[in-house]
Amino acid sequence: MTNVVDLCSNLIRIDSTNTGDLDTSAGERKAAEYVATVLSEAGIEPAVLESAPGRTNLVARIPGRDSSHGALLVHGHLDVVPADASEWSVHPFSGEVKDGYVWGRGAVDMKDFDAMVLATVTGWQAEGYVPPRDIVLAFTADEEAGGDYGAHFLVQRHAELFEGCTEAIGEVGGFSVTVAPDLRLYLIQTAEKGIDWLRLHAAGRPGHGSFVNDDNAVTALCEAVARLGRTEFPVVVTPTVQAFLEHVSEVLGVELDPDPEKAIAKLGPIARIVGATIRNTANPTRLSAGYKDNVIPGKATATIDCRTLPGFADQFQEQLRAVVGDQIEIETVHHQAALETTFDGPLVDAMAAALRAEDAGARPVPYMLSGGTDAKAFATLGMRCFGFSPLQLPADLDFAALFHGIDERVPAEGLEFGVRVLDRLLRSS
Numbered sequence: 519m520t521n522v523v524d525l526c527s528n529l530i531r532i533d534s535t536n537t538g539d540l541d542t543s544a545g546e547r548k549a550a551e552y553v554a555t556v557l558s559e560a561g562i563e564p565a566v567l568e569s570a571p572g573r574t575n576l577v578a579r580i581p582g583r584d585s586s587h588g589a590l591l592v593h594g595h596l597d598v599v600p601a602d603a604s605e606w607s608v609h610p611f612s613g614e615v616k617d618g619y620v621w622g623r624g625a626v627d628m629k630d631f632d633a634m635v636l637a638t639v640t641g642w643q644a645e646g647y648v649p650p651r652d653i654v655l656a657f658t659a660d661e662e663a664g665g666d667y668g669a670h671f672l673v674q675r676h677a678e679l680f681e682g683c684t685e686a687i688g689e690v691g692g693f694s695v696t697v698a699p700d701l702r703l704y705l706i707q708t709a710e711k712g713i714d715w716l717r718l719h720a721a722g723r724p725g726h727g728s729f730v731n732d733d734n735a736v737t738a739l740c741e742a743v744a745r746l747g748r749t750e751f752p753v754v755v756t757p758t759v760q761a762f763l764e765h766v767s768e769v770l771g772v773e774l775d776p777d778p779e780k781a782i783a784k785l786g787p788i789a790r791i792v793g794a795t796i797r798n799t800a801n802p803t804r805l806s807a808g809y810k811d812n813v814i815p816g817k818a819t820a821t822i823d824c825r826t827l828p829g830f831a832d833q834f835q836e837q838l839r840a841v842v843g844d845q846i847e848i849e850t851v852h853h854q855a856a857l858e859t860t861f862d863g864p865l866v867d868a869m870a871a872a873l874r875a876e877d878a879g880a881r882p883v884p885y886m887l888s889g890g891t892d893a894k895a896f897a898t899l900g901m902r903c904f905g906f907s908p909l910q911l912p913a914d915l916d917f918a919a920l921f922h923g924i925d926e927r928v929p930a931e932g933l934e935f936g937v938r939v940l941d942r943l944l945r946s947s
């Protein structure tokens with residue numbers, strides 16, 4: 519078995535920055551070639567699928583003992599977000615191992631899990647191990663820019679590779695949050711908010727900047743954007759958040775505040791992870807108008823990053839219209855539906871058992887991710903999708919801040935723990 523720390527470090531050293539621009543995204547092919555080499559040395563031959571030059575995806579199937587059972591998809595993306603080396607205490611693409619951590623861009627998002635998957639399945643070859651059911655591996659490009667060249671390309675153009683997959687595991691879940699010395703919550707993702715990137719357009723009367731103008735597009739747009747940015751949408755407790763609160767209340771042995779907002783606010787570091795999962799959100803991210811200091815433009819646009827709760831996409835559109843008013847045109851630039859599955863069934867039981875076997879203080883709980891992952895694409899093929907890339911983390915590590923953050927790093931022991939849990943899970947499910 520290749521060491522998971524070396525695998526993670528080697529993957530980080532391949533700069534696979536996804537800028538969202540085809541011309542400047544370079545390293546995904548190299549990363550995929552590295553993964554393909556590791557797999558083929560273990561007798562697993564992946565299909566190599568490029569959606570555009572250099573935008574490389576890999577899919578491989580490990581036949582199980584009983585291929586008539588639904589297959590399990592295990593997926594990880596190979597791209598990373600950009601990193602500015604001047605801000606880091608080590609070079610972000612050094613993959614340096616120091617102070618018990620593997621450092622670099624992608625250490626937690628998500629070359630850690632890619633490395634765990636490789637360490638686990640290549641370890642099976644030496645003993646000739648065959649898993650109970652088919653396992654499909656997918657290593658994708660472009661997750662960090664929405665996945666059009668990655669997971670969405672795969673499901674749209676190569677759905678046959680996922681034949682029979684009934685469930686999937688990937689990011690972001692299975693990590694520990696320490697609540698007492700011998701008690702760790704492991705947050706397993708069973709839901710993801712939906713994504714709506716919207717453009718608001720305001721139109722007005724163009725003219726000279728020195729004239730009186732009561733129909734200024736910039737003013738109208740700014741009013742709408744400011745109202746929206748300050749709007750707190752109503753709290754809605756979806757089944758996943760309800761289950762999360764019940765589990766946490768039971769584990770901590772405390773009666774949680776009946777107001778879900780207050781209950782979550784009292785959960786310390788977890789609040790940052792789940793705080794945005796009790797309401798729809800709309801954050802203005804870009805503004806654009808005008809071409810000259812003394813010319814009033816006839817139009818102005820703003821981009822709003824909206825995240826919707828499962829089952830509330832339509833209601834959100836109504837809420838949005840009520841806030842911005844009738845004069846603003848709303849254009850949907852990008853839409854991905856929210857996901858939600860239940861925290862039950864043999865796979866969930868196997869995840870919980872694998873965690874407990876490796877950590878007697880483990881308490882698995884379901885949660886909703888406020889962001890989006892490749893699961894959005896795979897769910898369109900009818901799979902139940904879970905965020906489960908198991909990691910045991912030190913109590914004082916601010917895990918959420920490491921995602922896309924400076925000095926992203928992952929504990930080496932956490933990686934090794936992850937391999938043991940993943941190996942147990944894949945052998946038992």
Ligand SMILES: [Zn+2]
Pocket residue numbers: 595627628661689
């Ligand atoms: Zn990620």
